[in-house]
Amino acid sequence: MAEIQIKNVAKNFGGYQALHDIDLTISDQEFMVLLGASGCGKTTLLRIVAGLETATTGEVWINGRRVDHLPPKERGIAMVFQNYAVFPHLTVFENIGFGLRMQKMPNDEVKRRVERCASLMHIEQLLKRYSGELSGGQRQRVAVARALAMEPDVILMDEPLSNLDALLRLEMRAELKGVLADSKTTAIYVTHDQVEAMSLADRISVMHQGRIVQAASPIEVYRNPAAEFVAGFIGNPPMNFLRAEAAGAGKWSVAGQTVDGPAASGPLQYAIRPEDLRLSDQGLPARVKLVEPLGAHLQVTCDVDGTAIRAVLDSDLTLKPGDAIHLAPQPDRVRWFDPNTTKAVQ
Ligand SMILES: Nc1ncnc2c1ncn2[C@@H]1O[C@H](COP(=O)(O)OP(=O)(O)OP(=O)(O)O)[C@@H](O)[C@H]1O
Numbered sequence: 300m301a302e303i304q305i306k307n308v309a310k311n312f313g314g315y316q317a318l319h320d321i322d323l324t325i326s327d328q329e330f331m332v333l334l335g336a337s338g339c340g341k342t343t344l345l346r347i348v349a350g351l352e353t354a355t356t357g358e359v360w361i362n363g364r365r366v367d368h369l370p371p372k373e374r375g376i377a378m379v380f381q382n383y384a385v386f387p388h389l390t391v392f393e394n395i396g397f398g399l400r401m402q403k404m405p406n407d408e409v410k411r412r413v414e415r416c417a418s419l420m421h422i423e424q425l426l427k428r429y430s431g432e433l434s435g436g437q438r439q440r441v442a443v444a445r446a447l448a449m450e451p452d453v454i455l456m457d458e459p460l461s462n463l464d465a466l467l468r469l470e471m472r473a474e475l476k477g478v479l480a481d482s483k484t485t486a487i488y489v490t491h492d493q494v495e496a497m498s499l500a501d502r503i504s505v506m507h508q509g510r511i512v513q514a515a516s517p518i519e520v521y522r523n524p525a526a527e528f529v530a531g532f533i534g535n536p537p538m539n540f541l542r543a544e545a546a547g548a549g550k551w552s553v554a555g556q557t558v559d560g561p562a563a564s565g566p567l568q569y570a571i572r573p574e575d576l577r578l579s580d581q582g583l584p585a586r587v588k589l590v591e592p593l594g595a596h597l598q599v600t601c602d603v604d605g606t607a608i609r610a611v612l613d614s615d616l617t618l619k620p621g622d623a624i625h626l627a628p629q630p631d632r633v634r635w636f637d638p639n640t641t642k643a644v645q
Pocket residue numbers: 312315317335336337338339340341342343344491
């Protein structure tokens with residue numbers, strides 16, 4: 300049982316505030332992904348949980364025990380670092396068993412754990428090799444195996460797949476998910492890759508400028524972004540935004556069309572995902588600017604009332620730049636944001 304509670308954590312680096320008001324509870328055995336752009340504070344937050352960095356204010360609790368005054372090795376945590384820190388002059392076996400040896404574990408138990416974790420990560424045939432002779436992908440597997448060998452309550456991973464090529468990344472992603480589910484470990488996993496986040500996470504915490512903007516399941520973050528930043532950050536191509544002017548109670552004017560919307564005072568941002576737009580006789584009047592056939596879909600960029608809007612349409616359609624079309628949004632997929640607070644409006 301390892302629940303992690305991060306309570307009101309802030310971090311200041313000599314005047315620069317890297318983290319603000321972080322409040323997050325990660326349930327026992329949950330797979331939590333921290334997702335955000337470079338510099339948003341992901342590694343800093345992970346290092347605070349690990350005990351490699353101290354929070355300026357706030358508390359970290361693991362398993363109902365306050366740990367922020369404990370050294371890293373007393374927290375029941377194993378960490379896979381962003382640059383995977385594998386010792387090149389040690390063999391794969393010695394690397395995976397390194398932490399266990401430090402704990403003075405008996406040789407036969409070290410051997411059992413090393414072999415088990417090496418086999419989980421499909422590197423059992425490399426155990427005698429020096430880690431300096433391995434490819435980046437193999438070294439990354441060693442780093443993950445080393446963390447798993449500790450049989451930690453909590454595993455923290457900082458971009459553990461970042462040095463792999465696209466295919467290996469995909470393969471390792473699936474393996475990691477299976478391995479961690481089997482090991483009943485609570486995991487915090489850092490990435491700036493939204494596809495990786497969506498595919499691995501039980502919940503995603505979307506970070507922006509040192510804050511958690513939303514923490515929810517992948518589908519919730521995708522369908523119901525809590526803020527404009529999340530809407531624009533998750534999804535490729537990103538969500539489209541149009542300005543909506545108030546046009547009477549619950550009515551809004553969007554690109555010259557009157558649509559139903561929330562009972563709020565305007566203006567608001569009207570938001571719709573590219574795949575939630577359809578070619579139609581009615582809807583938003585659009586002028587085609589760019590047509591990109593992507594095989595499975597046709598990605599079309601249009602001008603709608605002076606704003607560039609992307610639609611992901613049926614690949615069989617024949618459209619060309621200059622065509623005047625209408626794009627009909629799937630009504631239940633439209634979202635609204637307040638441009639002042641940038642928060643979602645129901
Ligand atoms: N030791 C430090 N001293 C001063 N500033 C720091 C220190 N460590 C991190 N920062 C700053 O804090 C912010 C957050 O850094 P952090 O490494 O947590 O970002 P990140 O989200 O992990 O980014 P990336 O995706 O590039 O790894 C950055 O602006 C960084 O420059």
